[in-house]
Amino acid sequence: MKTQKIAFVTGKGGTGKSMVALSMAYHQAVLGKKTLLVELAESSFFQFLTDKIQLDFAPQEVKSNLYVSRWDGATCLRDYFLHLVRSETLLKIIFDNPFMKTLVDVGPSLSELAIVGKITSGAREIGPQMDFDLIVIDAYATGHMLALIRAPFGIAEAVKIGPMATQCRDIIKTLRDKEVTSYYIVTIPEELAITESIELWNALNLEIGVIPKFICNKLVMPPITKTELIELSREPIGEGASGFIKFILDKVEFQAVQLEKIKDLAGPVVEIPHFLTAKSTDLVDKMSWYLKI
Amino acid sequence: MDEILKKYKVIICAGSGGVGKTTIAAALAVRAAESGMNVLVLTIDPSRRLATSLGISKDIDQDVFVPQQKFKGKLYAAVLNSKKTFDDFVMRCATNPEVAKKFMKNRLYIQMSTKLSGSQEFTAMERLYSSFESAKYDLIILDTPPTKHAVDFLRAPQKLNAMFTQSMSQWLIGAQEKSKSFFSRFLGPSQVFRILAKVTGAQFVDELVDFFQNIQAWQEKVGQRTIDVHRLLTSEKTGFVLISSFDSNKIEEAKYFYKEIQRDGHHLAGVIINRSLPVWGRTEKEGPSKLANYYEEFVKYYSERENSFVEFQRSVAPGTSFVRIPDFNQDVSGLESLTEISHLLVGGRA
Numbered sequence: 276m277k278t279q280k281i282a283f284v285t286g287k288g289g290t291g292k293s294m295v296a297l298s299m300a301y302h303q304a305v306l307g308k309k310t311l312l313v314e315l316a317e318s319s320f321f322q323f324l325t326d327k328i329q330l331d332f333a334p335q336e337v338k339s340n341l342y343v344s345r346w347d348g349a350t351c352l353r354d355y356f357l358h359l360v361r362s363e364t365l366l367k368i369i370f371d372n373p374f375m376k377t378l379v380d381v382g383p384s385l386s387e388l389a390i391v392g393k394i395t396s397g398a399r400e401i402g403p404q405m406d407f408d409l410i411v412i413d414a415y416a417t418g419h420m421l422a423l424i425r426a427p428f429g430i431a432e433a434v435k436i437g438p439m440a441t442q443c444r445d446i447i448k449t450l451r452d453k454e455v456t457s458y459y460i461v462t463i464p465e466e467l468a469i470t471e472s473i474e475l476w477n478a479l480n481l482e483i484g485v486i487p488k489f490i491c492n493k494l495v496m497p498p499i500t501k502t503e504l505i506e507l508s509r510e511p512i513g514e515g516a517s518g519f520i521k522f523i524l525d526k527v528e529f530q531a532v533q534l535e536k537i538k539d540l541a542g543p544v545v546e547i548p549h550f551l552t553a554k555s556t557d558l559v560d561k562m563s564w565y566l567k568i
Numbered sequence: 569m570d571e572i573l574k575k576y577k578v579i580i581c582a583g584s585g586g587v588g589k590t591t592i593a594a595a596l597a598v599r600a601a602e603s604g605m606n607v608l609v610l611t612i613d614p615s616r617r618l619a620t621s622l623g624i625s626k627d628i629d630q631d632v633f634v635p636q637q638k639f640k641g642k643l644y645a646a647v648l649n650s651k652k653t654f655d656d657f658v659m660r661c662a663t664n665p666e667v668a669k670k671f672m673k674n675r676l677y678i679q680m681s682t683k684l685s686g687s688q689e690f691t692a693m694e695r696l697y698s699s700f701e702s703a704k705y706d707l708i709i710l711d712t713p714p715t716k717h718a719v720d721f722l723r724a725p726q727k728l729n730a731m732f733t734q735s736m737s738q739w740l741i742g743a744q745e746k747s748k749s750f751f752s753r754f755l756g757p758s759q760v761f762r763i764l765a766k767v768t769g770a771q772f773v774d775e776l777v778d779f780f781q782n783i784q785a786w787q788e789k790v791g792q793r794t795i796d797v798h799r800l801l802t803s804e805k806t807g808f809v810l811i812s813s814f815d816s817n818k819i820e821e822a823k824y825f826y827k828e829i830q831r832d833g834h835h836l837a838g839v840i841i842n843r844s845l846p847v848w849g850r851t852e853k854e855g856p857s858k859l860a861n862y863y864e865e866f867v868k869y870y871s872e873r874e875n876s877f878v879e880f881q882r883s884v885a886p887g888t889s890f891v892r893i894p895d896f897n898q899d900v901s902g903l904e905s906l907t908e909i910s911h912l913l914v915g916g917r918a
Contacts, residue, residue, distance in 0.1 A: 360763060437770065437771055466615055470616060520859065
């Protein structure tokens with residue numbers, strides 16, 4: 276069996292990372308890879324893909340080869356416990372207890388560990404197995420993403436012996452294996468988003484030792500070159516028109532400065548235009564062309 | 569907007585991620601200081617340049633008098649230091665500071681505090697409340713943590729309180745007591761522990777029990793604080809300013825948030841739509857030849873949002889102020905550009 280690949284898609288809120296994750300998964304599915312898109316959220320963003328099925332923990336096929344699933348700490352932990360104890364009755368005793376709910380909510384990093392354990396379970400061949408070539412994770416935004424990835428490191432340090440410690444070390448190995456796991460940081464060409472993305476890149480790189488790739492979304496890409504724009508801006512035209520040209524020119528220049536910062540750090544960046552379309556389904560189609568990763 | 573600044577003691581800038589909350593919060597504070605108030609703006613994650621121009625940093629835990637200001641009033645600013653705020657809170661809760669200090673070295677505490685303070689909702693509320701209690705300011709403006717949904721921020725204190733008040737802590741601690749009657753009455757706990765120990769290892773379970781025994785001490789204090797904060801947030805003293813960008817998803821989100829805060833008894837003071845299309849886009853009909861199609865697409869894109877925005881404006885209670893801030897195409901960080909924005913906030917068209 277081929278190793279199940281993992282792609283984490285993260286980024287600051289408002290950068291469009293969920294749409295990027297979907298488009299990426301969609302593209303891989305079209306290429307024939309059996310792909311699972313996982314959303315880590317309390318309510319489903321991808322529900323718009325289907326009005327027939329309620330999207331939840333169990334993977335559901337929404338397009339040929341493309342499956343969607345929504346995970347949180349409690350469901351992942353439950354899934355893993357069931358695999359171990361193999362008894363619904365015992366499972367009920369554990370999870371119907373208010374203790375378990377709270378434990379998952381606040382129990383230090385347990386929720387994150389359960390999720391990252393589930394994500395890597397295919398690659399590690401541990402726990403309940405799912406038959407996919409690729410898992411694309413629409414992961415949390417910056418800070419929470421770091422908490423997710425840090426969980427196995429933190430617990431491995433706090434608990435040195437026992438099955439949990441062994442598993443944590445195993446998870447860490449998978450998270451660091453560049454043949455298996457890749458990381459994408461979605462950003463937009465704005466000062467704050469770029470700064471935060473760079474910090475996230477550095478944290479992932481220094482702490483985990485991985486090399487994330489940047490995807491810059493919502494770039495204003497006019498149909499003419501910058502030189503042509505400058506020429507146009509010098510022509511005597513109506514006030515409104517020149518206002519528009521100046522607006523676009525400013526944008527293009529400002530974006531270039533922002534892009535340069537992440538290129539300096541991580542090399543080539545995947546650039547996605549700001550699509551002037553409102554429909555989410557059109558957007559996926561258009562966006563996936565830019566995500567041939 | 570000027571009236572709002574006078575009317576409330578606390579203004580909470582809410583909105584989902586990436587809409588420019590921090591900048592707007594700072595601009596509102598600048599305006600308040602200009603009109604002669606003593607104002608504090610509590611920021612969560614300012615851009616480096618904004619932090620520099622306000623003279624604040626994560627390492628300074630105090631309210632800072634913003635340098636080089638020439639306002640009638642006084643402008644103070646601070647960055648939320650979550651770890652510090654959380655530790656302070658734990659120290660204040662503890663009956664015995666020695667025990668608290670020891671507990672703070674507990675590895676699970678460190679992890680939990682990182683998680684709780686990392687989520688920032690609790691610490692932002694705590695910091696807001698202690699600043700409010702100090703009664704040093706005419707107005708406090710709070711920038712809220714970046715949440716996926718604006719509502720998450722409001723739900724956080726209840727969530728935290730639930731964690732302490734649910735019978736869980738007592739239940740867990742009770743389970744460790746060597747009382748036979750306890751085990752005979754409840755079959756659950758020992759089962760849960762056995763399975764948990766099987767999955768995680770006995771060492772982890774021990775650490776866990778120790779941890780929960782310790783945090784039980786905060787239960788009452790956290791509960792009281794939650795009630796106090798809730799009372800402040802629903803009182804006439806607190807107004808919410810909803811910030812949204814000119815994007816259909818964000819406007820939908822804003823509508824939802826509006827419903828939620830109405831339901832929870834909060835007061836919506838105003839709505840600010842950030843990064844709308846500059847005025848030329850709405851008035852000029854013709855674009856330049858080479859860009860004509862692109863221009864049309866652009867205008868169409870924005871006018872679709874315009875419709876959804878107008879619909880939202882109609883649905884909101886009359887008297888709520890609506891302001892638009894155009895897309896500036898640049899980073900706003902200096903006191904001067906903040907002042908410029910603050911003037912737009914006051915005189916801006918709706």
